[in-house]
Amino acid sequence: MLAVNDYLHYKCSSSNDHDLYYCWRRAKSYVDKEEDKDETPNENQPCTGEAIYKKKSGTACIIIAHNHENDRIKIEAYKKKAKIAEDSEKRLIEKPKMLIGQLTRGVEADVLKEVVGQKGTLARFIRRHQAINRVQINAKNIADLTMEFFSKLISDYGQPMVRYCTLFDGIKSILFTTDLNVSRLLSSILLCCDGTFNVSPRKFKQCYIVMGQIGLRFVPLAYLISTGKTEGIYTEMIQSLGIFEHLNEIMLDFEQAAINAWKQTYPLVSLKGCFKHFETAIDNKMREKGLYVRKRGRKRVLNTDYALQLRRFQYLPFIPKDDIHVVVDNLFFDL
The missing domain is CATH 2.20.25 (N-terminal domain of TfIIb)
Incomplete structure (x- = not known):
């Protein structure tokens, strides 16, 4: 051409x-x-x-x-389409709708019409080029996953997005992050960590997210998916990230294996529990004791007075340290 x-x-x-x-x-x-x-x-x-x-x-x-x-319009359309194809092959995980808004900003209507064409939409064109460099996992089982499967997974800044893929004590763990995100984590003075099951891939037990503080916001910077939840898995992740020289405080859920791993690696760092997870832990304990059951997705309280007294424990984090022992004694006395 x-x-x-x-x-x-x-x-x-x-x-x-x-x-x-x-x-x-x-x-x-x-x-x-x-x-x-x-x-x-x-x-x-x-x-x-x-x-x-x-x-x-x-x-x-x-x-x-x-x-x-x-053919100025057609020539400009070819240039723009080539640019869109190039960016789509690098930005594999972004939605086509978001890419279209960013890459077509300020483009003439006639040029944009020529770019889209008559055979398909621009979103389909972007998805086709994203699939060129997208990781194709052909492993028969999780144990067969290696770093070779993720070698083409590159960030917008040209950095590998997978830090390691290991098998430790029969547990497969994969850490997704970049060198840029790791540097942001290491410069944070406060971290928030949380494990979730909703976005965890099939056959993996959870996705553990490490969030760092950037300005006034907490941003997810590292994702660990694993087939198990042991102290060794979390210790491996912490050590692979590097040395946190500025870290003062970590906000955690109430998973004991993760708490032990952070405490053993950074004994001088203050560990605090998340209030939302504390509330969830109390609800789970109430369900274990048979205080309420779930029926059609709704809670059905079996012992209202006793459950109400237990819920008062949720507000212990708001009590001053000097008064905590007195308040706990009063709560147990009321039970």
Whole structure:
């Protein structure tokens, strides 16, 4: 493909010193055979325009004039589409809708119409190019997963997105993060960690998320998926991230294996529990003791007074440290 003076050409022949290009309209059937016999140039007829590219000098020029307006819109559309394809092959995990909004901002309506075309939407074009470099996992089981499967998983900054993929004590664990995210974690003075099951892949028990503080926000910067939850798995993850020189406090859920791993690695760092997880832990304990059951997705309290007294334990984090022992004694006395 060659653009000369805003006219688009396709290569038809080549020699040692030059290449010959025809106007792209020669490949199109604009008119029937009877209208082709008309010798008068018409914009509806296939164009006979030609261009030549001289290899030695690296210059190109039109040798036969075109019978239509220039192809500026089409040329700009080809450039934009090539740019969209290039970015789509790098940004594999972003949704096409978000990419379209970012990559088509400020584009002329005529150019955008040419980019989309008639054969499909731009979103389909983006998904097709994202699939080129997307990781294809053909392993028969989880134990067969290795770093080779994730070698093409690259971030927008050109960094690998998988830090390790190991098998430790029969438990497969994969840590997803980048060098940039790790540097942000290591510079944080406060971390928040939480394990979730909703986004965990099949056959993996959980997805453990480590969030760092950037400004006034907490941002997920590392994701650990594993087939088990042991202290060794969390210790391996913590050590692989590096040394937290500025870390003062960690907000955790109430998973004992994770608490032990952080406490053993950073004994001087303050560990605190999340209030929401504390509330969930009390609810789980109440369910274990038979204080309430779930029926059709709703809680049914079996002992209202006793359950209400237990819920008062949820507010212990708001009690001053000096008064905590007195308040706990009063709570147990009321029970």
